[in-house]
Amino acid sequence: xxxxxxxxxxxxxxxxxxxxxxxxxxxxxxxxxxxxxxxxxxxxxxxxxxxxxxxxxxxxxxxxxxxxxxxxxxxxxxxxxxxxxxxxxxxxxxxxxxxxxxxxxxxxxxxxxxxxxxxxxxxxxxxxxxxxxxxxxxxxxxxxxxxxxxxxxxxxxxxxxxxxxxxxxxxxxxxxxxxxxxxxxxxxxxxxxxxxxxxxxxxxxxxxxxxxxx
Amino acid sequence: xxxxxxxxxxxxxxxxxxxxxxxxxxxxxxxxxxxxxxxxxxxxxxxxxxxxxxxxxxxxxxxxxxxxxxxxxxxxxxxxxxxxxxxxxxxxxxxxxxxxxxxxxxxxxxxxxxxxxxxxxxxxxxxxxxxxxxxxxxxxxxxxxxxxxxxxxxxxxxxxxxxxxxxxxxxxxxxxxxxxxxxxxxxxxxxxxxxxxxxxxxxxxxxxxxxxxxxxxxxxxxxxxxxxxxxxxxxxxxxxxxxxxxxxxxxxxxxxxxxxxxxxxxxxxxxxxxxxxxxxxxxxxxxxxxxxxxxxxxxxxxxxxxxxxxxxxxxxxxxxxxxxxxxxxxxxxxxxxxxxxxxxxxxxxxxxxxxxxxxxxxxxxxxxxxxxxxxxxxxxxxxxxxxxxxxxxxxxxxxxxxxxxxxxxxxxxxxxxxxxxxxxxxxxxxxx
Numbered sequence: 001x002x003x004x005x006x007x008x009x010x011x012x013x014x015x016x017x018x019x020x021x022x023x024x025x026x027x028x029x030x031x032x033x034x035x036x037x038x039x040x041x042x043x044x045x046x047x048x049x050x051x052x053x054x055x056x057x058x059x060x061x062x063x064x065x066x067x068x069x070x071x072x073x074x075x076x077x078x079x080x081x082x083x084x085x086x087x088x089x090x091x092x093x094x095x096x097x098x099x100x101x102x103x104x105x106x107x108x109x110x111x112x113x114x115x116x117x118x119x120x121x122x123x124x125x126x127x128x129x130x131x132x133x134x135x136x137x138x139x140x141x142x143x144x145x146x147x148x149x150x151x152x153x154x155x156x157x158x159x160x161x162x163x164x165x166x167x168x169x170x171x172x173x174x175x176x177x178x179x180x181x182x183x184x185x186x187x188x189x190x191x192x193x194x195x196x197x198x199x200x201x202x203x204x205x206x207x208x209x210x211x212x213x214x
Numbered sequence: 215x216x217x218x219x220x221x222x223x224x225x226x227x228x229x230x231x232x233x234x235x236x237x238x239x240x241x242x243x244x245x246x247x248x249x250x251x252x253x254x255x256x257x258x259x260x261x262x263x264x265x266x267x268x269x270x271x272x273x274x275x276x277x278x279x280x281x282x283x284x285x286x287x288x289x290x291x292x293x294x295x296x297x298x299x300x301x302x303x304x305x306x307x308x309x310x311x312x313x314x315x316x317x318x319x320x321x322x323x324x325x326x327x328x329x330x331x332x333x334x335x336x337x338x339x340x341x342x343x344x345x346x347x348x349x350x351x352x353x354x355x356x357x358x359x360x361x362x363x364x365x366x367x368x369x370x371x372x373x374x375x376x377x378x379x380x381x382x383x384x385x386x387x388x389x390x391x392x393x394x395x396x397x398x399x400x401x402x403x404x405x406x407x408x409x410x411x412x413x414x415x416x417x418x419x420x421x422x423x424x425x426x427x428x429x430x431x432x433x434x435x436x437x438x439x440x441x442x443x444x445x446x447x448x449x450x451x452x453x454x455x456x457x458x459x460x461x462x463x464x465x466x467x468x469x470x471x472x473x474x475x476x477x478x479x480x481x482x483x484x485x486x487x488x489x490x491x492x493x494x495x496x497x498x499x500x501x502x503x504x505x506x507x508x509x510x511x512x513x514x515x516x517x518x519x520x521x522x523x524x525x526x527x528x529x530x531x532x533x534x535x536x537x538x539x540x541x542x543x544x545x546x547x548x549x550x551x552x553x554x555x556x557x558x559x560x561x562x563x564x565x566x567x568x569x570x571x572x573x574x575x576x577x578x579x580x581x582x583x584x585x586x587x588x589x590x591x592x593x594x595x596x597x598x599x600x601x602x603x604x605x606x607x608x609x610x611x612x613x614x615x616x617x618x619x620x621x622x623x624x625x626x627x628x629x630x631x632x633x634x635x636x637x638x639x640x641x642x643x644x645x646x
Contacts, residue, residue, distance in 0.1 A: 057236025059314045108316030197335040
């Protein structure tokens with residue numbers, strides 16, 4: 001489990017104390033004034049202002065802990081994406097082995113992924129169609145869905161600084177053996193994330209959001 | 215955003231509560247039937263639709279039930295209609311929501327219920343069209359393809375829904391499961407339903423009214439006769455094993471011994487002296503059968519044998535007879551033959567002792583002057599008649615239990631695109 005570290009820092013915008021759950025975080029958002037802060041050496045620099053944390057109906061929330069196979073994780077950040085027909089979140093996880101991973105909650109179907117080296121050049125996501133094949137050095141994937149989305153806002157700590165809000169392509173891939181991957185077109189060349197579908201119960205979450213009546 | 219959000223319908227003003235706010239994409243107003251954009255803060259009207267014939271779902275929206283041990287709220291339902299040979303067939307689909315576990319679906323047709331999960335994360339092996347689909351360790355056979363139309367909608371849906379939407383649906387069955395493919399060969403969304411009895415449904419949703427006998431046989435309804443038939447089939451296998459064991463024992467332990475062989479001549483025209491007395495010979499062991507074989511060289515002729523088995527000690531005789539009669543020739547249809555040069559007679563329960571066999575052949579007045587014949591006497595010959603009867607008797611319960619299985623399968627497939635499909639055996643066993 002990630003040990004919460006608290007380097008003493010104050011928000012350059014409002015002066016509120018900023019504490020990091022994770023020592024290597026690059027970006028965070030001030031809980032009080034919603035300033036988006038990027039760490040430069042020991043200082044925090046305000047790079048933007050968020051109107052409000054993007055609303056979510058997700059049962060996942062910052063600080064939630066859970067299991068991923070034989071590892072455990074803590075949710076430290078959130079990136080919310082919006083597409084034509086809704087929103088989903090990519091939650092940034094600090095994993096007990098020291099790595100980072102992403103938990104997506106689209107349609108309340110959960111997937112935990114990490115960035116993979118494809119071993120060969122990946123196609124431009126905007127040229128793909130459902131049913132196409134994407135070959136990596138380990139898998140022969142089929143395109144199952146294509147979504148154009150942009151990020152709406154962030155919360156908590158992230159391993160990079162967000163800036164660009166342009167629309168980008170997200171392509172879901174499935175291999176015959178059931179391996180799941182996403183092609184993320186927010187960068188060029190695209191990034192490949194691969195991992196596992198998990199159920200809520202498999203994650204055995206602690207500190208999840210509570211809903212009245214459930 | 216709170217998960218449950220209250221709005222009012224921009225079309226009719228009725229209050230609308232979103233149970234799955236944030237995940238629902240469209241919501242159909244319960245009062246006026248308008249389809250609204252659940253992602254829009256003002257619930258923009260997507261489709262004005264007056265409720266001409268309001269349908270009352272059998273599970274009212276807002277009902278909480280238990281599906282596979284988890285609580286779900288029923289938040290939406292749609293009526294889906296297909297047209298087959300000019301006749302409308304409609305079923306109801308329900309959207310169930312749990313804020314942690316997401317969405318599960320239900321369908322109901324004539325009292326047949328399915329609990330349905332989307333298979334976005336499962337790979338199906340499918341060559342397209344009506345070819346079988348492989349998922350996990352099951353093979354699903356094509357049942358029906360149809361254009362399905364959303365004919366009525368109420369409540370929330372996690373996808374973009376319009377009344378009148380058309381979708382291609384292909385159903386593949388492997389009871390108790392039903393795989394459904396929506397869309398085209400190129401872009402398909404798979405879901406898998408599990409047949410759920412009305413009694414289970416009534417218990418899951420605490421709605422006793424759901425426990426109503428369904429009509430007809432449904433595509434993935436487990437065959438209720440299969441369990442008994444399989445039990446009888448398994449028992450039959452054991453009984454047949456016993457049958458084979460008894461057969462082997464009979465073949466091994468019956469002593470079958472030849473006690474006499476004799477070649478004789480029948481001389482035509484000799485009135486006396488054709489009869490011979492053979493033996494004596496010894497019959498041993500428990501009272502058992504004696505079989506007398508006769509083989510003569512008759513050719514377009516017959517020989518009748520008057521026979522007597524005589525107990526040498528008491529002089530008691532058991533009279534019996536045999537006949538060999540063999541004819542052949544050629545006519546317009548080709549070669550023909552009739553009868554046999556052989557005959558045998560079995561005498562049962564002959565006690566041990568010394569015996570004589572009297573053989574008196576009789577024949578036609580004219581014919582070959584001499585006809586050779588052979589007499590063989592066997593003791594303790596195994597009899598297999600019982601085994602053939604037993605085998606037939608054992609098949610009766612198998613037939614009686616499999617007959618309703620086949621009848622049920624026929625009624626199932628009559629509703630499919632493949633009427634008259636021959637049942638493939640064995641039908642897949644329902645999961646425990």
